[in-house]
Amino acid sequence: MERMTGKKRLIAILVVLLVAGFLAVSLSVYRVARDTVLESISTHQLPLTGDNIYSEIQKDLLRPIFISSMMAQDTFLRDWALAGEGDEGAVIRYLKEIKDRYRTVTSFFVSERSRTYYHHSGRFKTVAETDERDSWYFRVRALTEPYEINVDPDWTNRETLTIFINYRVFDYQGRFLGATGVGLTVDTVRHLLESYQARFKRRITFVDRQGRVVMRGSVAHIGADNLAEAPGIGALAPVILATGPAGALFDYQHEGAQWLVNTRFIPELNWHLMVEQSVDESLKPAQAALVRSLAISALVTVIVTLLAAVVLNYFQRRLETMATTDPLTGLLNRQAMELVLAQSIREAERTKKPLAAILFDLDYFKAVNDRFGHQAGDKLLHRTAQTVRRALRASDVVGRWGGEEFLVALKDCPLDQARGLADKIRAALAEEAAGQTEEPRLVTVSLGVALHRSGETLESLVGRADAALYRAKEGGRDRAEAEAF
Numbered sequence: 499m500e501r502m503t504g505k506k507r508l509i510a511i512l513v514v515l516l517v518a519g520f521l522a523v524s525l526s527v528y529r530v531a532r533d534t535v536l537e538s539i540s541t542h543q544l545p546l547t548g549d550n551i552y553s554e555i556q557k558d559l560l561r562p563i564f565i566s567s568m569m570a571q572d573t574f575l576r577d578w579a580l581a582g583e584g585d586e587g588a589v590i591r592y593l594k595e596i597k598d599r600y601r602t603v604t605s606f607f608v609s610e611r612s613r614t615y616y617h618h619s620g621r622f623k624t625v626a627e628t629d630e631r632d633s634w635y636f637r638v639r640a641l642t643e644p645y646e647i648n649v650d651p652d653w654t655n656r657e658t659l660t661i662f663i664n665y666r667v668f669d670y671q672g673r674f675l676g677a678t679g680v681g682l683t684v685d686t687v688r689h690l691l692e693s694y695q696a697r698f699k700r701r702i703t704f705v706d707r708q709g710r711v712v713m714r715g716s717v718a719h720i721g722a723d724n725l726a727e728a729p730g731i732g733a734l735a736p737v738i739l740a741t742g743p744a745g746a747l748f749d750y751q752h753e754g755a756q757w758l759v760n761t762r763f764i765p766e767l768n769w770h771l772m773v774e775q776s777v778d779e780s781l782k783p784a785q786a787a788l789v790r791s792l793a794i795s796a797l798v799t800v801i802v803t804l805l806a807a808v809v810l811n812y813f814q815r816r817l818e819t820m821a822t823t824d825p826l827t828g829l830l831n832r833q834a835m836e837l838v839l840a841q842s843i844r845e846a847e848r849t850k851k852p853l854a855a856i857l858f859d860l861d862y863f864k865a866v867n868d869r870f871g872h873q874a875g876d877k878l879l880h881r882t883a884q885t886v887r888r889a890l891r892a893s894d895v896v897g898r899w900g901g902e903e904f905l906v907a908l909k910d911c912p913l914d915q916a917r918g919l920a921d922k923i924r925a926a927l928a929e930e931a932a933g934q935t936e937e938p939r940l941v942t943v944s945l946g947v948a949l950h951r952s953g954e955t956l957e958s959l960v961g962r963a964d965a966a967l968y969r970a971k972e973g974g975r976d977r978a979e980a981e982a983f
Contacts, residue, residue, distance in 0.1 A: 508810065513803055520795030524788055531787065536758075536777065544760035547700050548745060548773045552764065554694060560767070565600050566645060566665035566679040569607075576667065579609055579675045586621060593618040602680035603660060604652055607667075608635050610676040617654050638664045638677045645679070647767055649712065658683055688713065701774040704767070709735050712769055731759065738770060749777075826876055827883035829904070830897030838895050839907050840956050846909070847952070854916030856906040857963035858923065858945035861975040863902040870938045878938050882927065885940070889926040890919065905960065913949040913980060920945040920978035928976075942976035949981065 569575060578589055593605040597618045607616045608625055615622040625632035634648055645665040651657040660681040667675040691713060694702055703714040709725040722728040726735040730752035738748065738761050745762030756777040763770050822834035830838065839855065846853035860866075860882060867875040879902065886896055886904065899905040906923075908916050924943055931940035946967030950959050962981050970979040 509803060509806055512806055513799060516799045516802060517795075520792070520799065524791040524795060527788075527791065544700070544747065544758060544773055544775055545745065547775075548760045548762055548771065551694050551700075551702065551771065551773060552762070554690075561600070562602060562661075562663045562680050562682055563645065563647075563665075563767075565596065565602070566663040569596060569605075569678045569680075570644070570665040570667045575607060575678065576669055576675060579607075579611070579667070580669055583609055583612055583614070586616070589616050590618065590620055596680065600680065603658075603683050604655060604662075604681040605679070606654075606681075607678040608676050610639070610674055619654065622654055634662070634664060635677055638666060639674065641666060647769075652681060652683075659685075703772040703774070704769045705739070705772065706769055707739065709739055729753075730757070734759075738772070741770065824898040827880050827898050829883050829887070830895065832897065832899055835895070835897035835899065835905050835907070836956065838897070839905070839959070842895075842907050842909055843950060843954070843956060843959070846950055851910045852912045853950040854908040854911045854913060855948050855950070855959050855963045856908065856916060856920050856923070856945055856978075857899065857948075857960065857967050858904055858906075858920070858943045858978075859967065860902040861942045861944055861971075863941065866938050866941065874938050878940065881930070881940060882943075885926050885930045886923055889923050894919070905963075913947065916947050916949065917978060917980045920947050920980075924976065924978060944970040944975045945978035946970055947978060947980040 574592060575589070578585070578592075583589070589607060593607060593616060596602070596605040605618045606622075608614070609616070613625045615625055625635050627636055631653055634650060638646055645663060648662045648664060649659065650662060652660040652662075660683050662681045663679040664677050665679045667678050669675050691702055691704075694700075704712045705725050706712050711723055711725065722732070725738065726732050728735075730750045731738075731748075734748050734750055737746075738759075741761050741763055743763050743765060745760060747758060747760050749756060749758045751757070757774055758777060759772055759774045761770055761772045822830055824831040842853055845851075860878070863875065863878075866878060879898075883896070883898070883904070886906075890896060890906065891908075893909050894911075895907045897905055906919075908919060911919070924945060927940050927943055931942075934940065944967055946963045946965065946969070948959055948963035948966055966979045966981045970977050973979060
């Protein structure tokens with residue numbers, strides 16, 4: 499495998515630094531966002547949602563408790579029971595008024611003296627300890643608390659599952675008179691629960707003091723009937739059930755996701771309210787922002803890498819040009835010509851094809867500089883280079899050898915053909931000079947031609963071309979001389 503070039507290594511380092519930098523910044527921002535979201539959920543959102551739901555419960559679910567309490571303290575009901583329950587129509591009208599005014603599904607009174615179950619629609623039955631359907635009454639009769647909340651079928655309403663608030667009624671001396679209260683259908687309460695979930699975007703569950711799931715929304719993932727048996731959160735059941743009205747916050751894992759749950763005990767319902775929120779769901783905006791940030795970072799990395807490659811290539815070409823090109827004439831400089839000629843010699847040795855060199859300089863160039871100045875001399879060198887380049891073959895290479903000297907490398911070119919190209923250069927310069935009207939005009943040139951010999955070095959080849967050039971100078975200038983072969 500080839501070693502990585504300096505340019506590729508530099509670009510690779512740049513890409514690594516950009517990727518590392520963007521990743522560090524993006525992940526750092528994501529961590530800050532995640533911590534902020536978690537803090538917001540745990541210290542603000544869930545407790546505030548719990549408070550709001552509790553307020554809604556007070557308005558929607560606790561209202562029946564207050565109604566039942568009012569009925570239990572109502573002097574009409576107590577006086578009617580103490581008077582011997584004579585006018586049944588009066589108590590039925592009373593219960594119907596309670597039902598209609600407060601929009602409950604049922605209202606009732608069970609007398610301890612007669613064990614009669616009075617309903618808003620009329621006398622229903624006589625309760626008996628032997629009837630399993632009446633067990634609730636005898637349970638309430640034995641309560642120490644003033645009321646209970648119970649979920650039972652309503653036998654007066656096609657056995658519809660109903661939440662009853664069963665309140666104990668006492669006379670003015672504290673003697674038990676019976677039980678009264680109202681009922682809400684479970685569907686009605688569940689509808690309220692669904693409205694809470696839709697409004698607050700949280701999952702809501704009610705459990706009683708024993709951990710039994712009393713009610714849950716349709717999106718609740720606590721599928722078990724008892725909190726202790728629910729996956730993930732079941733291990734927290736003892737501490738959740740020990741939570742008081744002040745509430746507490748817990749977290750747990752369920753199906754690979756992290757959940758936060760705010761729980762509080764509601765004394766009026768004798769239930770625990772659990773409000774849950776998925777951390778992963780809450781982090782989706784931050785995760786989406788992270789993905790967008792990484793995508794933008796990748797795009798910026800690609801753009802910066804491409805720009806860096808373009809800039810590096812540009813400056814590399816500039817440096818290569820500066821290193822190999824003579825700035826005055828635009829031809830190869832001496833260093834580059836040495837490399838080209840050395841490569842041409844190796845190629846000629848390998849292919850056994852002829853290689854010739856032409857070394858030429860401008861005649862009387864010092865006089866031009868002395869008369870017109872160095873700036874005019876530089877201009878003359880530039881025009882000479884352009885004219886010579888046009889006179890050569892595409893395969894020929896010309897460079898500035900030094901001062902007013904130029905060197906031409908002629909591949910696959912025998913000596914007589916090289917001599918002809920030297921004459922062509924001299925003639926092209928003479929023709930260009932004849933067509934000029936401004937000073938200084940192109941001057942004549944003297945040229946020396948040499949053919950490479952097998953095993954010969956670059957210095958030797960150029961030295962023999964230089965000797966031929968010297969003979970051209972000695973022979974009167976404005977001429978080409980080839981080596982004696």
